[in-house]
Structures are given as structure tokens and as C-alpha cells.
Amino acid sequence: MNDTKLISKDELRALFSAELSKMYQSEVPKYSTLISLTQKVNQDVLSNHPSQKEALIKNNEFDRLSEERHGAIRIGSAKELGILRRLFALYGMYPVGYYDLAPAGIPVHSTAFRPIEKSSLEVSPFRLFTSLLRLELIDDAEIKASAIHLLNQREIISPELYHLLVKAENQGGIFKSDQLQFIALTVDIFKWHQTATVTETLYQKLLTQHRLIADVVGFKGPHINHLTPRTLDIDEVQRLMPDYQITPKATIEGPPKRNCPILLRQTSFQALNEAILFLDEKTNNWVKGTHTARFGEIEARGVALTQKGRAFYDELIQKVKEFFPGEIKPHESHLYNEKLASIFSVFPDNWYELMINKLAWFNFYPVKSEMHHILDNTHSHNLLTLIDNGMIEFSPIIYEDFLPVSAAGIFQSNLSNKSTMPLKAISARADFESALGQNVLDEMSLYEKIQLDSISLCESVLNIRII
Ligand code: OOG
Ligand code: NI
Structure with missing residues (x-):
């Protein structure tokens, strides 16, 4: 060939x-x-x-x-x-x-x-x-x-x-x-x-x-x-x-x-x-x-976490390590899992909260709907309002x-x-x-770009500006 x-x-x-x-x-x-x-x-x-x-x-x-x-x-x-x-x-x-x-x-x-x-x-x-x-x-x-x-x-x-x-x-x-x-x-x-x-x-x-x-x-x-x-x-x-x-x-x-x-x-x-x-x-x-x-x-x-989410994660995992500094033995795994869960209980565990608190990165996409024409394109729209009104949905960007x-x-x-x-x-x-032979790429910028691109796509499909 x-x-x-x-x-x-x-x-x-x-x-x-x-x-x-x-x-x-x-x-x-x-x-x-x-x-x-x-x-x-x-x-x-x-x-x-x-x-x-x-x-x-x-x-x-x-x-x-x-x-x-x-x-x-x-x-x-x-x-x-x-x-x-x-x-x-x-x-x-x-x-x-x-x-x-x-x-x-x-x-x-x-x-x-x-x-x-x-x-x-x-x-x-x-x-x-x-x-x-x-x-x-x-x-x-x-x-x-x-x-x-x-x-x-x-x-x-x-x-x-x-x-x-x-x-x-x-x-x-x-x-x-x-x-x-x-x-x-x-x-x-x-x-x-x-x-x-x-x-x-x-x-x-x-x-x-x-x-x-x-x-x-x-x-x-x-x-x-x-x-x-x-x-x-x-x-x-x-x-x-x-x-x-x-x-x-x-x-x-x-x-x-x-x-x-x-x-x-x-x-x-x-x-x-x-x-x-x-x-x-x-x-x-x-x-x-x-x-x-x-x-x-x-x-x-x-889901991939933003800098803010990641700093929160690092802080919590550090706390866990303080309780279990060395290698964990099989008989301690139960205790470890309990401690891990209790320390992480302060980390929001629903997508909406993770999104509004800017703790994680998301893909946004327009919901297929006949209602799009009611959107006034003479002024900018707030992303959260569009989500609350059911015009836009979101899903996690994988880490x-x-x-x-x-x-x-x-x-x-x-x-x-x-x-x-x-x-x-x-x-x-x-x-x-x-x-x-080159600098390593910054993962946060890569996730941010994927999120921003998904918002741009919403803007062009809905024919509006989103802020
Ligand atoms: C790499 C260990 C790290 C991971 O998934 O975090 C790793 C190695 O053992 O060479 O693979
Ligand atoms: Ni590995």
C-alpha cells in the first residue's frame, strides 16, 4: 500500500x-x-x-x-x-x-x-x-x-x-x-x-x-x-x-x-x-x-474543579492526611473512609451548587425549545437566569x-x-x-476554554449575548 x-x-x-x-x-x-x-x-x-x-x-x-x-x-x-x-x-x-x-x-x-x-x-x-x-x-x-x-x-x-x-x-x-x-x-x-x-x-x-x-x-x-x-x-x-x-x-x-x-x-x-x-x-x-x-x-x-474548587479540595485532603499521615493498613480503611467522608461533607454535592459557586467547570448547551424567539437580543442575558428559565442546561466537564x-x-x-x-x-x-523542550500546558486554561466555547455556542444558537 x-x-x-x-x-x-x-x-x-x-x-x-x-x-x-x-x-x-x-x-x-x-x-x-x-x-x-x-x-x-x-x-x-x-x-x-x-x-x-x-x-x-x-x-x-x-x-x-x-x-x-x-x-x-x-x-x-x-x-x-x-x-x-x-x-x-x-x-x-x-x-x-x-x-x-x-x-x-x-x-x-x-x-x-x-x-x-x-x-x-x-x-x-x-x-x-x-x-x-x-x-x-x-x-x-x-x-x-x-x-x-x-x-x-x-x-x-x-x-x-x-x-x-x-x-x-x-x-x-x-x-x-x-x-x-x-x-x-x-x-x-x-x-x-x-x-x-x-x-x-x-x-x-x-x-x-x-x-x-x-x-x-x-x-x-x-x-x-x-x-x-x-x-x-x-x-x-x-x-x-x-x-x-x-x-x-x-x-x-x-x-x-x-x-x-x-x-x-x-x-x-x-x-x-x-x-x-x-x-x-x-x-x-x-x-x-x-x-x-x-x-x-x-x-x-x-468533574474538573476550578482553581477555587481545587484549593478547597487540597485543603480538605490535607486535613485527612493530618489524621492519617502514614500508610493506611487494611484494618484502618473503614476509619479512613469515615474520616474522609466527614471532612468532605462541607464540599457541595449537587451540580447546581458546584456551578453557581464556581467550584467546577461545566459544558453549557441550549435547550431545544420553541421559546427561543422570546429572548430579546437587544440586550445581554445572564447565564444563571437562562439556566433558571430552562433555556440552557449544563453538564460536568470531566477531569x-x-x-x-x-x-x-x-x-x-x-x-x-x-x-x-x-x-x-x-x-x-x-x-x-x-x-x-517546551513549557507544560496549564490544565485550568484548557478547562476554562472548553467552558467558554460552550457558552459561545449557546450565544450563537440562541442569537443573544450572555454575561
Ligand atoms: C505513576 C504513578 C502515578 C497515577 O495514576 O496517579 C499514576 C508511576 O507509578 O509511575 O499513575
Ligand atoms: Ni496511574
Whole structure:
């Protein structure tokens, strides 16, 4: 085939996400089980709650739901981050947000590569949480030098893929004739390597610095460490996990269960202990070892909060952490959930209140009605009055990003107890952005734009000015 038509980035991303999921299902069968469980629970919710199904359809979320997932990778150098940024741009995935994990004792900083347009999110909202190791935080000079040396030598992108990438950048996208090879080569970057690139001795040294350092530096490439399907009832999936021989972490990260879900709730199962091989430096033979990095996670997404809503959320979650500063044990989960619910009871839990208090972002749309002609277009109309008069309806804009406190909880639950190192780190956003080759996008501006665009659409359909 020599098809020189360009494939749309949205279509390409949907295919990439599906192929990655296929690969991870074959690599980690428990992820497959988690998908089946999530689909079963989602089906039950949809058939038992027809109104929820209607709301999803109305909000253009229904079609994307079964294909919705995020993944996470960890990389080792500025060079790797820069090249992945160029690659993901071809999939319509752009870096949104800066997440500093150092305050939680984890030596990485991160961004999320994701689509940003409303229409693209509706096709495939696939996101990759991408963490860059902060080697400057390793204090052992010898280990730091070995890690830098190994990472400098590593090429995570094959020459074939690099060739396609440059070609695509020059021609403004991927030709249909190149799409399968392009996706296959991209998926290849994130596959699991059973053989470590370091000796067991060095692996152990890296491990003593921090588990994540061994996970990034010890292998040929940035294996995907989890993929996360979206569920409509995370409490139910959490409850059913043991029936499927999956042990979940003790608590669900994020806000409590609510009538009007906000932001993001996540839970995961513990990373697997997997067999790997090290090269023995003396005998030059392969020796058996194990590595713990890959896990499973599920999530439930709710409305995106405004700066004001988010500040309120952060204040409340901080209060919860003051009561439960450390890791929560399974027998404490009940107490934790009660405390979480009671602390969050002050956060309004109906859409109208969230909207009028400007705590969350919404899509506004005109109600189909013969009454439109009664609207006088010689003066501006107040949005709330139009809503109260039934001319305009609204629905939540879904949160597409991540939460640093939750991410830290997910990292830690998968890294054993010795998973934090006291970091005197100052936030290094400028370093991150210089490695990335651009500034990260501000998620609040993206949500605000979606909301404002929806109001503009109301104005043109109703032929009025709205203030
Ligand atoms: C990333 C952990 C964070 C999330 O969903 O918050 C994350 C990692 O373990 O590399 O994926
Ligand atoms: Ni995740």
C-alpha cells in the first residue's frame, strides 16, 4: 500500500492505546482480569441506572468509556523526555501539568501527555503519566555516575522509528501507509525486558538508593508500568477484586464517594514480583533474579474543579492526611473512609451548587425549545437566569488530569516500605521544562476554554449575548 493520505492524530492515538493495551494484557494477565471486572461492573451500572447512561450519552462520554485508559512510564534523561515529547505530539498528546513528587519522597517529576481539544478527548482521551528520574537527588557519587553513564548510552527509540518520526514531522503527520509500522514501533518502546542491563551487584546498589532508580536505570527501555481502565463504580470494583484473586491497596485515593463525583478516585493492586535475568560479570552467564515494578490500577473520573474548587479540595485532603499521615493498613480503611467522608461533607454535592459557586467547570448547551424567539437580543442575558428559565442546561466537564497526592500514594503502595527517601529537593519545574523542550500546558486554561466555547455556542444558537 502506498497511501499518502495523512491519518488523523485522534485515530492514531486510539489505535496506539488499543495496541498498548493488547500488549500489556499479554504481558500481565492480571490486567486482563481487571479489564473484565471493570467492564462487568460498568455494564451493571449502566443497566441498573438508565439515567446515568443517558447522562454519559448526553455528555459524549458513552462511546469513549470502554476504550478509556491511562498508562504510566518512567524515564531517565532529558534526551528521552525530549524525544518522547516529539513522538507523542504526532499522536495528538501534549504535556499538561507539572507534578512534583519530591515532597512525597519520590525522586521524580512528571507531566501527563494527553489530548487537549474537546473533540479529541471524545474520540480517545488516552493519557500517559510520564515521570523523569531526578538523578541529581542521588547523593552517592559513584552510583550516580554509573546511572548517568548507563542512561547516556541507552537509545529508547529505534532508528526505524526515528526515521518515521522525522518524516512525519516534515510532512505534517503520519501517512496511512506508515501507520501500522509507526504504532508497532512505538508500542515496542514500552515492552517489558526480561533481562536487566546491569549486573546484580549494581542493581542492588541502585535499589538501595531508591526502587525507582533501579526500575529506570536497570533496563533497556521504559516499560509501561501500569494501564488503568476507567470504571463507573470504583467502590464496587475494589470490593470485588479479591473474588478475582486480586488484592487491592487498602484505600481508594482521592475524594470520597459522592453523588456528584469530583476529580479522580484511584485504587491499585500491588506490583508483581517478576522473574528477570542479570548478567554475571565473572562467569558471563545469566543468573536469575526478580524485579518488582508493574501493577494494575483502576480509576473513576468526575468533574474538573476550578482553581477555587481545587484549593478547597487540597485543603480538605490535607486535613485527612493530618489524621492519617502514614500508610493506611487494611484494618484502618473503614476509619479512613469515615474520616474522609466527614471532612468532605462541607464540599457541595449537587451540580447546581458546584456551578453557581464556581467550584467546577461545566459544558453549557441550549435547550431545544420553541421559546427561543422570546429572548430579546437587544440586550445581554445572564447565564444563571437562562439556566433558571430552562433555556440552557449544563453538564460536568470531566477531569482529564492527575492528582499529586494520589499519585504519590499509588507510587508508594507499589514500592515496598522503604520507598521514600528524605528529599531536600526544591521544585525543579524549569529544569523539567527545559528537558521537555517546551513549557507544560496549564490544565485550568484548557478547562476554562472548553467552558467558554460552550457558552459561545449557546450565544450563537440562541442569537443573544450572555454575561
Ligand atoms: C505513576 C504513578 C502515578 C497515577 O495514576 O496517579 C499514576 C508511576 O507509578 O509511575 O499513575
Ligand atoms: Ni496511574
